[in-house]
Amino acid sequence: MKSEIVWMIIGMGLVTYIPRMLPFVLFKGMELPPFIQGVLKNVPYATLGALIFPAIIFLQKDDIWYGIAGAAAAFGAAFLGANVIVVVLGSITVLALYSYFL
């Protein structure tokens, strides 16, 4: 292994681990103000929104319908109450068919 690459990996590992770990140390046993607690409870849903859009539309850069089809399939399956694994596999299947037939 090239030592330069190993140092890069160690550096990347540190700057990735520290933001993940620090809040558990900083806010240990601390009762945060109700407003902040409310905001933190909102974070998961806001994050999901930001993680999904707009990235899913650009799954294939030259064909936005590809991403839209995948999103629609996942949304439909989830809306009907399917398990997350079924949603994932269903969406993959729909896109495999999409690229096969179109």
Next chain:
Amino acid sequence: MSDFAIGKESTEFKKGLQAGISIGIGYFPIALTFGLLAKTSGLSIYESVLMSMIVFAGASQYISLSLLAYGTGIVEIVLTTFIVNIRHFLMSTSLNEKCEDDHLGNKMLYSFGITDETFSVVATREGTATTGFMFGVNLLAYSSWVIFTGIGHLIGASLPQTLQESMGVALYAMFIGLLVPSLKKSVKVLFLASLAAIFNTIFTIGGIMAQGWAIVTSTILSAVMIELIEVIKARHWGVKHEK
């Protein structure tokens, strides 16, 4: 008594492993492609697997490959990684409120496994997240990531291109699968997710900021704005705070 406690921990761990399966499926194509790209970028199999073991962050690992290809210096690559991953600070702060009380050592150990995907699975789960559950989710996600990085490097490009492409939707499909049940139950969730999606679209398409910052900023903006609206509503009309 201790038997009982161990039994409870192990079922929680199993539940975590089960919840981690969809992440494992989602990581499969991405880790495979990472291994493959790492090979074409000139990284050895040891270097690629080591990176997946130590960094465990998809987006920044991909970015580091393209930066290496540009001949970017190591310090800049590490700095970019930091910017891309600063969003995990927010996620950990949010999880810290949700996770059960435990030794700091355990928390410092499982916090290593907090990614967009494990965070989403844990945060949208009902009730408190137990330590056993955290370790279960993380172990499955981590194993999938590391193992398929190695396999990707080994098999090269032998997987059909269309299959690789269609599997790229897996993680987004999982995010949708996690979001929709809560969205059906609460209008607030719908507003939160939509607002963050709109902000993020404006920031990234408008080229206003890098993707890592765009996700953090849109998350904070919408989480704070919706909370402010809740507070104002409660103050003016005495509407009870929605939990």
